[in-house]
Amino acid sequence: MTAKQKYIYVRGKKIYVSNEIYKAYKKQLNHEAYLKRLDKKYGVFHFGEYHSNISDVVDKNIDIEKIIETKMRIEDLYRALEKLNDEERSVIKSIYFNEKTLVELAKQNHTNPMKISRTRDKILKKLRQLLDK
Incomplete structure (x- = not known):
């Protein structure tokens, strides 16, 4: 064998x-x-290199229970709106x-913003009652 091989x-x-x-x-x-x-530059991790439990991958900053609760409240709200x-x-x-602003809605309905505001407040009170049932 030569030295250059x-x-x-x-x-x-x-x-x-x-x-x-x-x-x-x-x-x-x-x-x-x-x-x-x-x-490394783009933060790519391959699962084959990750020798850990899947629970270690979970983002602790995300509250799954809160997300589910919020989605359920939104569904309740849509049912109440119906x-x-x-x-x-x-x-x-x-x-x-x-x-739309109260002023825009008032102009559209040929009334004043104060009446729209009172109407909105009554509707929100009704929605609260429907949601509390």
Whole structure:
């Protein structure tokens, strides 16, 4: 073997290889190192490298119970909205879903904002009662 001959390690053994094989091997190693740098840069973790319990992956900042409770309250709210008459539902939809101001709604209904405000308050009180049942 000459001093310039290339070798690689396979399962801990030194194996002499041709220049072409050595270049292909090094090219592959460099490519793998490049991909690992990209993974590290972008925070990519592979499950095969993660030797831990799945519960360690859970985001402790997310309160699942609170999310479920909120979704259930939203469903209750939509059921309560269905129990309103068309005029009441229209006022709530305009203010809270279409984000109209009391002034805009008053102009649309040819009335004053104070009347719209009182109507809104009565509807919200009714909704609270429906939700408390």
